[in-house]
Amino acid sequence: MRILYKIAAIACLLINIGVSSNAQEYPFRNKNLSSEARVNDLIAHMTLDEKIDMLESDFFYRGCERLGLPPFETADGPLGIASWGLKGRATAFPSQLSLAASWNRSLAQHLGGVYAQECRARGIHVFYGPGVNIYRSSKDSRNFEYMGEDPYLAAEMAVPFIQSIQAGGVMATIKHFVANDQEFDRYKVSSEVSERALHEIYYPPFKAAIQRGGVHAVMMGYNLVNGVYCAQNKYLMTDILRNAWGFRGNIMSDWGATHSTLASIEAGLDMELGTFDYLNREKLLPLIESGKLKESQIDDRVRHILEPCFALGFFDRPTAKELSIPTYNEAANRMAYDEACEGIILLKNERHILPLRSPKTIAVIGPNANPNIVDDNTFDVKGCSFGGGGSSKVNPWYVVNDMEGIRRAFPEARILYSEGVSNAYKRKLFKQSAFRTKDGKRGLYARYYALDTQENRMSNEPKISRIDPNVNFRWEEGASAIQSLGLDYQIEWEGTMASEKNDSILFFVDAQGGYRLIVDDKVVIDERMSQSFANRYVKIASQKGRKHAVRLEYWNRRCNPGEIRMGWDYASAVDYSEAVRLAKQADCVVFCGGLDASLEFEGTDRLFELPYGQDELIMALAQANPNIIVALHGGGAMRMSTWIDRVPAVLHLLYPGQEGGTALGHILSGKVNPSAKLPFTIEREWKDSPAYGNYDETRKERKVHYREGIYVGYRGYEHKGIKPLFPFGHGLSYTSFTYENLTVSVVDRKKAVVKVALDVTNTGQKEGAEVVELYVHDPVSKVDRPYKELKNFEKVWLKAGETKRVEMTLQADAFSYYDEHRHRWVLERGDFDILVGASSADIRQKARVRL
């Protein structure tokens, strides 16, 4: 529904709202005046109705025909121009997480410039990106749209991107403010988070975007923070954004996330995005007439929205597509390639198996090797693995998938291919599985009951009884199909399935909410108490002619969306023998797997485990051929501990964009030396995560308690004493580097400015780049502080044998913490440890400095 609405919104825009060309010459048209003077003049000429109309937006900022003001078109990001297919194709860049993995500020800066071109070529003025929510948990299916777990790294990558997209005349929108760190129950969940954690972990990238990046728009999160919706949260919008950080631009809600009129305006919201329900004439005029709101409050909103439009020159250039800039842009394609090369992380490389040395035969296996099918009519890129799903989905001009990239990089080699297991395997089963009712009709008898808050049925009479052809449902809260049930409900499905083969049966159930599967009167899966999502399967012995009684019970306790799917298959249908046969014939195997856009998208979180079948397939392949390289797609950590010790090499591609396959091929062949490092931690098991137990276990209270406080990511693993599989900041190269001669000097004691310098040498045979990471630790402090915190980094390019002196500066904020009692940052003077290393767990040089 939401998606359909978005498409309709853009379609309306494309019909193009006419703008009268003979508009009078007002002072606001005078380029020589300041933006402030121009917007004030404009406001003075607008009627109250016209001003109110400006406060609603979808994919364009409203115009005003009478005054000759055009509407300004907006587009989604942040992986390129995403327009639900309606603005045509665009360059599909790697994920923002890939950008963070490059640790390359100048790449971010170049990228911002190219994004500006992409926008202007399409007549787009406002870009809904970048995203800088913190990677709190690996299950958040939007991590790929953000910049990782460390606030400093996220800030450093966001600032140059924003500066350059805005220097190119396009408004950036930093999103989603704040603590919008999970998709599970995203519309209703309250992030219960401490003031210190907000200031030290969740705010910094937003603050930097405003104060250093000069971003002109902020999008508020869907969620609540400490009990108040972000888009009507006075503390966040007025106390923090406006008063503490001095933000002058537009504060908009997320799409459909405005919940009130007076409360939102009083809290500081400027623009209602996506819906037209609250900041409209009907609701605002009576409030003004009754004196509850002043017209000047509306003027302020218009000023916040339009002053940046003047500042970026929107009124002084054509609003249409700029034909001098190509829509199909070779420079953008090259940028997508460069970013992909710097965003693919080499996690493991035993026996120096990579780069590959002229293999004669390569077996390319896996669901993500060849998946990027874009339907030209529907623009459906479901199942693609160049990017994740949701509003960030770009409709690319072309995609070089992994297999194609490998083929091009090894023109002499014979390439063998098998999908092995499909990421759409379960999807198909859920649609196609055949069930019969006890009396032989196609489908299952279904009974839908409303529950009270104690989980008792409101009545023993079901609200709905019907036959469902199969169980394959997703309901957003209030969906018409289940509306009569209220927020808490229970459903039972009953039927049979008949086996036609001498084989065992696999039953699969994927659900958000609690459920039990009962086969032949035996409970075979019990997830009744599950509050979020749990995907399980079970194998049942069977034989030809056997009929199994199947009963599925589902409890939804305010879990949004409610989702439940069930399917079955013969155990022998999942067959890896072809893939294994090819693996045996080849010199090496490249397994291309992980997640894709159909498994990782906004609105629902994802599992930590790999999709069904991949773990087993990797193990079977590793046994068949020890020269196996695992190449994973996906927006963060996935469980690798099952097979990691059996494979010599692993690459994490994240979502590498349209040139991902080319970059992968070049990394495998050694044409490109990998230089990316993890912007997040890869845990061994989900239970190791600092967020474990405090994530989607929100129960009915719909609160997620950020109990780990400031101990997020590597800060958290170190605090818990848990060694992750791959630490934050880890990433290998085909060459090696040494760190020597660290010097630390105090440049300005009063201001606490410290200069850190060291020699970094490329001691290997290949040219390469190294990310040098600088962490700070305060050994004695009144408050608990992390073992280390990233406070600077530098990426340095070195020829074989070359040494460079790397210099980094630390300012007072690198040593400070946020004092919750005094409500301010505090620098406690004394000794600080300076730790320089190749990852958060690989500190190579240490020194102590006294401040």
Ligand code: BGC
């Ligand atoms: C997303 C935003 C996006 C907006 C407009 C929302 O669902 O959360 O990131 O910009 O839609 O498409």
